[in-house]
Amino acid sequence: MPVIVRHLTPNNALQPGYATAQVLAQETVLHFAAVRGTNVGIGPASCCAALAVQPTHQFPALPGQGFGVAFGNSQVAAGGLDQGPVGNHAERCALTAAGNNHLALTNPAVMFVELAPCNGCLNWLEGNGGGVANPYDFGPHGDTLNVWYAFDYPDVNQALQAFHLLPIDQQQAAVALW
Known part of the structure; x- marks a missing residue:
């Protein structure tokens, strides 16, 4: 099963990628806190995502972690703040940002997204259409x-x-309990 979707709860703590997803969730809160509600289109209804990537110069490892982060937001498309081909889907934006920067994913590949992927995003993640190709297999x-x-x-x-x-x-306190 190439795309495995799980709810970030302590009940799933022994599943692959849980600890990484916890860190990604905390980083998502911090990353988008600076712009949420500042009239750039990222408000309280905007879903956010973070993808663990192999560190590079532009995407350095988080302190104490062996991975960097590519972020995505439901209001941010690959080309900027617009409703382009991957807008409205935070997970698509995070993967497209990583692909556009030629980033290798961690092993195992781990993504945190605030909302569970819709059916269209699940299909896209698995490489089944959606307008803009998924850069990963x-x-x-x-x-x-x-x-x-x-x-x-x-x-x-x-x-x-x-x-x-x-x-x-x-x-951040809420995320620590997930």
């Missing part, structure tokens, strides 16, 4: 991608917004 004979999520899709108007409206320290 997670198809039937490709690598495995462990996708971890916090909120059920399409819970944009409830849990996700409530989470994003919390102060940053409370968001």
